[in-house]
Amino acid sequence: MVLSDIISTEPATGAVLWQGQTGDADAAVASAREAWPKWAALPVTKRIEAVRRYANRIRSQSEQLAELISRETGKPIWESRTEVEAVVKKIDISVNAYAERTSQRQLTSQPNMRAALRHKPHGVLAVLGPYNFPAHLPNGHIVPALIAGNAVVFKPSEKTPAVGQFLIDTFEKAGLPDGVINILHGGPDVGKQLTANDGIDGLLFTGSAQTGVALNRQFSSRPDKILALEMGGNNPIVVWDTDDIHSAAVLVVQSAFLTAGQRCSAASRLIVKDELYDRVVKEVKRIADRLIIDEPFSNPAPFMGPVIDNPVADGLTESFLALMSHGGRPIKHMARPIDDRPFLTPGIIDVTAMEERPDIELFGPILQIIRVAEFEEAISEANNTRYGLSAALIGGSATQYDQFWSNSRAGIVNWNKMTVGASSEAPFGGIGLSGNHRPSAYYAADYCAYPVVSMEADQTRASIGIGLKDEDKSKTELET
Numbered sequence: 001m002v003l004s005d006i007i008s009t010e011p012a013t014g015a016v017l018w019q020g021q022t023g024d025a026d027a028a029v030a031s032a033r034e035a036w037p038k039w040a041a042l043p044v045t046k047r048i049e050a051v052r053r054y055a056n057r058i059r060s061q062s063e064q065l066a067e068l069i070s071r072e073t074g075k076p077i078w079e080s081r082t083e084v085e086a087v088v089k090k091i092d093i094s095v096n097a098y099a100e101r102t103s104q105r106q107l108t109s110q111p112n113m114r115a116a117l118r119h120k121p122h123g124v125l126a127v128l129g130p131y132n133f134p135a136h137l138p139n140g141h142i143v144p145a146l147i148a149g150n151a152v153v154f155k156p157s158e159k160t161p162a163v164g165q166f167l168i169d170t171f172e173k174a175g176l177p178d179g180v181i182n183i184l185h186g187g188p189d190v191g192k193q194l195t196a197n198d199g200i201d202g203l204l205f206t207g208s209a210q211t212g213v214a215l216n217r218q219f220s221s222r223p224d225k226i227l228a229l230e231m232g233g234n235n236p237i238v239v240w241d242t243d244d245i246h247s248a249a250v251l252v253v254q255s256a257f258l259t260a261g262q263r264c265s266a267a268s269r270l271i272v273k274d275e276l277y278d279r280v281v282k283e284v285k286r287i288a289d290r291l292i293i294d295e296p297f298s299n300p301a302p303f304m305g306p307v308i309d310n311p312v313a314d315g316l317t318e319s320f321l322a323l324m325s326h327g328g329r330p331i332k333h334m335a336r337p338i339d340d341r342p343f344l345t346p347g348i349i350d351v352t353a354m355e356e357r358p359d360i361e362l363f364g365p366i367l368q369i370i371r372v373a374e375f376e377e378a379i380s381e382a383n384n385t386r387y388g389l390s391a392a393l394i395g396g397s398a399t400q401y402d403q404f405w406s407n408s409r410a411g412i413v414n415w416n417k418m419t420v421g422a423s424s425e426a427p428f429g430g431i432g433l434s435g436n437h438r439p440s441a442y443y444a445a446d447y448c449a450y451p452v453v454s455m456e457a458d459q460t461r462a463s464i465g466i467g468l469k470d471e472d473k474s475k476t477e478l479e480t
Helices: 025-041 044-060 062-073 077-101 136-148 161-173 188-196 209-218 245-261 274-290 310-325 375-382 398-407 444-448 471-479
Strands: 005-009 016-021 105-107 114-121 124-128 151-155 181-183 202-206 226-230 235-239 267-273 329-332 347-350 366-372 390-394 412-415 449-456
Touching (some): 016 062, 016 161, 025 114, 025 124, 114 136, 124 136, 124 188, 245 390, 267 375, 375 398, 390 398
Parallel strands (some): 202 226, 235 390, 267 366, 390 412
């Protein structure tokens, strides 16, 4: 294949951060296949030791990694530090999840026999990582896969290759055997070569619904290959009866605009009770107007930085204008403070009057507002999407939350909390266009190994106790 340069630039400054070359998918998969048998044959304690060494190295270089994340994604340094903490904590969480969900255990069996449940790794797993959390999210696939005994081929987003390279370099310095983990740089074409390679036994994906649907279609004729899809969302946050308008507005702003809205669990739609509309929307706008939007290392610390690049910023700006042209009423206009850089101010728009609201993931700082009169209408509006990742109710009674929880089509349903910020000690995933019922985080162990049930006895003993002729009678019949 023809190699080409991969160049990563800092969104906040435009400076070139990292350069490399596209990889060879066939070579990366072949390397993993060669290394896998010995890695899978190691005791799990040895594999855990290896990933713990990796965690210790990440911990010792935490500030270096955090700075790299901020430079490559544009997110504030305080947020990148929390991402690095999540990378380190993932090791203990994954070890516990492996022991709880995929460990060896004895089952009830007949006398003089054992029934055992064990789990086997799939073999070679491909991991496709996103750019919004370029360390934490792929790490959440890679670590459980390695503990289970798989070899890995990791293709980071072409928008954040430097962070991906840092992770793989750290794994290698931690002493993982050659070929157990492999990095594959490149754009969509390289990703397609990887997913089409017959040498992979599964794919662990985090990214857009459009790509996820294409992958689901591609793997539909291959039930032998595991496919875990963690995709996006068009997530609702409902504000109902509450006296604390300020706290409600804070939760809305955090849900919608953390990481510049570039979270799959970010709130895209604010559904608010008619009677509260004026006060809630006024307070949300007031807080949004105060948000500091600046470079990652600026002082005072920014709430959010730029989106990932100029094409994404251009697309979000066009999306906001399209909502306006189709009946949306702007509450807070989205703006580009610096023409040639992808900084965006939060956009807030009332889309109640729109006849057809687009059911798409606007992966950025755009919040759509819908006002409703009845609680059942709020739930119906919350479910008015093909996605189903996260949903939150702010305010309301315990009875209303029970109703909201029971009827919400989402994998994460919160009460008086943000839609974002899920715990890694819980499963993370959704339904519809948000995923294929294989949640990640704590449940990643489920798709990194498959169960094998065995009936076992120390000696060969068998008899047929019914349905046989008497032995003497059988002998007589044979003689005649």
